[in-house]
Structures are given as structure tokens and as C-alpha cells.
């Protein structure tokens with residue numbers, strides 16, 4: 001379980017997160033939703049140690065993450081798939097996966113085999129440069145690169161960005177499968193609220209850095225006011 005309490009994060013005079021308190025349950029998908037600038041990316045970057053908060057705490061199964069180094073947080077089991085995916089286009093699919101495996105002592109070949117079983121298209125394209133992949137394939141590679149380090153928590157920043165609706169639907173299905181088959185704890189950041197709410201157990205809605213809703217995904221999905229004012233889900 002991840003417990004976040006009174007988290008405040010600033011960039012100079014801009015408070016990107018203000019007094020954010022929320023919990024993320026083990027083995028469940030928690031969607032973090034909200035418009036541009038809501039603070040979603042900042043939340044993930046603070047959890048993985050890339051940004052230091054002004055105030056507040058983040059505990060992973062009781063262990064504090066704030067002021068830990070990002071590489072230690074990754075070794076504690078937190079995998080981060082950044083906004084824009086962050087795969088290296090000039091590297092082959094396999095080279096990208098090898099990079100992801102660097103922080104684990106688990107045997108590389110087993111890890112590669114496991115990812116190619118999970119994402120067969122990556123196996124077929126293992127020798128191709130990542131720049132040649134489609135958007136959906138690149139997202140799979142970014143996820144596989146995080147998963148090869150065997151995380152217990154996966155932070156996904158806008159995985160559906162730029163993908164066609166059918167590809168997004170497949171991707172959400174994959175995320176749901178991964179979560180249930182590996183008991184993975186997922187924080188799914190999305191502007192695409194309807195796609196995320198379809199697979200999420202719980203949802204947190206951020207607006208200008210503050211939590212405006214924190215409830216079961218089905219409750220958030222059914223709330224007309226949230227849909228209209230914060231999620232841009234106008235019928």
C-alpha cells in the first residue's frame with residue numbers, strides 16, 4: 001500500500017500539488033485524473049523520487065520514500081513509465097529492455113523471455129530500432145522496460161496519449177491483465193478519463209494541485225458534476 005499524506009510540491013512560486021492525501025491499495029488500479037496542469041505528472045515524479053516535496057510524506061508499505069534517491073526507490077519496487085514513454089529510439093527493442101533490467105539481479109534472459117511472452121510483438125521486433133515502432137508498440141516497450149525489473153508498483157503517465165481509440169482499448173486491457181496476474185499495484189495517470197475509469201478500481205481527481213474527488217472508480221464515473229467540470233466527459 002502507498003500512503004500519501006499532506007503532500008505539497010512547488011516549482012518556485014507555483015504549487016503543483018497542495019496538501020494531497022490519498023492511499024493506493026496493493027494489487028489494485030488507482031486512476032489519477034485531471035486536466036492539463038492538474039499535477040498528475042508531478043505526483044508520479046514525486047513518488048519515484050525525481051522531485052522533492054516541500055512538505056508531506058509518502059510511505060510504501062510503511063517505508064518512507066521522500067528524500068530517497070530515485071534509484072533506491074526503483075530498487076524498492078517502483079517502476080515508472082514516464083509521460084512520452086522515454087524509450088530510446090536509436091536503441092533496439094532489446095537494448096531498451098536491457099537498460100530496464102540493469103537495476104535487477106534477476107537473470108536477463110529469463111526477464112527478456114518473460115517480456116516477449118507478454119508482448120509477442122516486441123519479440124518479433126527485438127532487433128529493430130525503437131524509433132521504428134508504432135505508438136502502441138512503443139508504449140508496450142516502455143511498459144516492458146519497467147516490468148523487466150520486476151516492480152511491485154507501476155506508475156503509468158498518460159499511456160494512451162496519441163494512440164487511436166482501438167489501440168488504447170487494447171492497452172487498457174493489457175494493463176488490467178498485468179495488474180491482476182501479477183498482483184501489481186498500478187497508478188494510472190490519464191487525461192483520457194473514460195478509458196482509465198473502465199479498468200480502475202479507485203479514482204482520484206486532481207484540479208490545480210488539489211484532490212477534488214477520491215472514491216471508487218464506479219462512483220467517480222457516475223458523478224455528473226465531476227464528469228462535466230473536471231473530467232471533460234460531456235455527453
Ligand SMILES: Nc1ncnc2c1ncn2[C@@H]1O[C@H](COP(=O)(O)OP(=O)(O)OP(=O)(O)O)[C@@H](O)[C@H]1O
Pocket residue numbers: 011014015016034035036037038039040041042043083191
Ligand atoms: N519543471 C517545471 N518547472 C516549472 N513548473 C512546472 C514544472 N513541471 C510542472 N510545472 C507546473 O506544475 C503544475 C503541474 O504540472 P504537471 O505537469 O504535474 O501537470 P499534469 O497534470 O501532468 O499536466 P498534463 O496533463 O499537461 O501532463 C503546472 O502548473 C505546471 O506548469
Ligand SMILES: [Mg+2]
Pocket residue numbers: 040041042083
Ligand atoms: Mg502530465
